[in-house]
Amino acid sequence: MQPIDAMKLIRPRRLRKNHAVRQSVQETLLTAAHLVQPLFISSTTENISSMPGQTRLNLTDLKKKILSLKDLGLFGVALFSHIHEKHKDAKASMALKDELYFEAIHCVKDTAPELQVITDVALDPYSSEGHDGLVSPTGEILNDETLEVLAQMALLHAKHGADFIAPSDMMDGRVFTIRQALEMNAYKNTGIISYTAKYASNFYGPFREALDSAPKKGDKKSYQMDFANSNEALREALLDADEGADYLMVKPAGLYLDIIYRLNQMNLAPIAAYQVSGEYSCLMAAIHQGWLDQDKAINESLIAIRRAGASLIFTYFAEQWAKSKS
Numbered sequence: 001m002q003p004i005d006a007m008k009l010i011r012p013r014r015l016r017k018n019h020a021v022r023q024s025v026q027e028t029l030l031t032a033a034h035l036v037q038p039l040f041i042s043s044t045t046e047n048i049s050s051m052p053g054q055t056r057l058n059l060t061d062l063k064k065k066i067l068s069l070k071d072l073g074l075f076g077v078a079l080f081s082h083i084h085e086k087h088k089d090a091k092a093s094m095a096l097k098d099e100l101y102f103e104a105i106h107c108v109k110d111t112a113p114e115l116q117v118i119t120d121v122a123l124d125p126y127s128s129e130g131h132d133g134l135v136s137p138t139g140e141i142l143n144d145e146t147l148e149v150l151a152q153m154a155l156l157h158a159k160h161g162a163d164f165i166a167p168s169d170m171m172d173g174r175v176f177t178i179r180q181a182l183e184m185n186a187y188k189n190t191g192i193i194s195y196t197a198k199y200a201s202n203f204y205g206p207f208r209e210a211l212d213s214a215p216k217k218g219d220k221k222s223y224q225m226d227f228a229n230s231n232e233a234l235r236e237a238l239l240d241a242d243e244g245a246d247y248l249m250v251k252p253a254g255l256y257l258d259i260i261y262r263l264n265q266m267n268l269a270p271i272a273a274y275q276v277s278g279e280y281s282c283l284m285a286a287i288h289q290g291w292l293d294q295d296k297a298i299n300e301s302l303i304a305i306r307r308a309g310a311s312l313i314f315t316y317f318a319e320q321w322a323k324s325k326s
Contacts, residue, residue, distance in 0.1 A: 028307040032073035032325070035302075036118060036272075037318035039065065040210050041104045042082035050206035051277055052284045054316055056082050059100070059107055066111040072322035076116025078166065078314055079104055081125050082211050090135065092126035095153050102160040109161045118193060119157040121150050121178070122169040130215035132169035132223060141223055143171050150174050151181040158187040166249070168195040170223040179244035193272055193312070194245035197233035197259050200224035201252050203278025210277065233259050234266065241268035247312060252276040254301060257308040264309025272312035273305050280316040295324050 015025050040048070042056035057065055069077065081101045087094050101119075108117050122132040123146065129135045133146035146169065154165045165182070167174045175194050182190050200221045208214040225232055237248050246269060250260045253273035264271045283301065286292045298317045305313050315321070 028303055030299075030303055030306045032318075032322040033075055034306060034311065034313055035074050035318035035321065036076050036078050036116075036312055036314045037069060037074055038078045038080060038314055038316060040080050040082055041101055043084070043100060048206070048210045050209050051281055051316065052288065053320075054210070054280075056210065059103055062104055062107055063111055066108050066115065069115065069319055070112040072319065072326065074115065074318055074322060075312060076118055076163065077108060078118040078120065079108070080120050080211060083125050085128075085212065088126055088128040090128050092123035092134070092149065095123055095126040095149060096156060098126070102156065105157065105160045105162055116163040117161065118164040118166050119162040121153050121157070121165055121167040121174075123149065124169075124213040124215075125211050129217070130213055132220065133171055139218060141171075143173070143223075146171050147174055147177040151177050154178040154190075155181055155185055155187070158182060158185075158190040162190065164191040164193045164246070166193040166195065168198060168251075170195065170198050170220075170225070173243070175240045175245050176243035191246040192244060193247040193249055194240045195251055195274075196236050196240045196245065196248040197256070197263065198224050198249070198251045199227045199256065201227060201255075201276065201278070203252050203255070203276050203282075206277035206281045227255075230259055230262065234262060237263050237266060237268055245269055247272040249274060249314075250310070252279055253305045253310065253313065253315075254279045257304060260305065260308040260310050270311035271309050272314065273308075273310035275301065275305060275313060275315040275317070277316070283317075299324075 015021055040056045045058045045061045046056045048054045081098055083094055105117055108115055124130055124132045131141055133141040136142055157165055165178060175192060240248055248263055248269050249272040250256050251274040253275045260271055260273050283297055287294045298321055302313055
């Protein structure tokens with residue numbers, strides 16, 4: 001018998017030969033418990049034209065939606081408020097008076113107590129300027145003045161039953177300010193999912209339509225991160241972890257897998273990632289054209305985010321993915 005070259009004995013395909021073998025060596029596990037379903041709250045139920053399949057929900061329809069999510073095993077829901085333009089002002093006053101939003105928190109917790117309720121803390125849905133912070137007469141986004149409002153928002157959300165506060169504003173010091181307010185007001189068990197690396201992305205357009213929250217002047221580049229940068233995200237992560245964040249968020253997700261991976265390697269806190277509206281709408285457009293298989297494309301996109309190191313994935317596909325696996 002002729003000797004066999006040792007390299008010919010190495011056949012990685014033996015571990016891919018059938019489903020049972022592939023499952024046994026699969027490295028990345030994705031379950032419904034890793035997923036968060038974002039939901040839009042409004043006084044009236046309306047479809048969102050740029051996000052096929054997504055809807056602004058009134059309280060009656062929110063309850064129906066929560067009942068459909070209740071037994072899927074999802075981690076939770078992230079609530080976002082749609083405010084009519086007539087209720088917005090330069091001080092974002094409705095941020096502290098949004099009774100519909102408070103009722104939505106109660107609706108979720110009363111209907112499905114096991115679902116984690118994650119609330120959005122930023123001023124853009126309430127501001128007539130469309131910015132995440134207060135705006136000076138000269139157009140500057142006021143950091144420290146905004147922190148006071150964010151802390152008040154966080155306390156109101158905690159009071160009404162939020163499990164996690166998710167500051168998405170990118171103001172410096174907001175995690176510490178919110179954590180301090182929660183600790184000093186007997187909400188020490190309320191968590192913070194900080195939007196740590198929120199990039200000034202071009203993929204937020206459909207979301208801004210959903211909330212009518214686009215900035216009226218200028219852009220958000222003075223507080224959201226430059227998408228050309230990665231080391232900056234590591235600095236933000238160190239700051240947010242030191243200030244008391246329980247999860248560190250990367251947003252968007254699919255185009256920023258390198259950032260998710262690098263933050264996860266730092267081992268400061270579990271990583272959350274947001275598959276944003278533009279990512280959702282791009283996939284849905286291709287699916288509707290028949291260019292992609294719906295379930296396979298959705299699953300692959302989510303597995304990639306999970307593989308990069310995300311413990312939580314905010315995705316508009318959460319309900320759909322969970323139902324496809326149940």
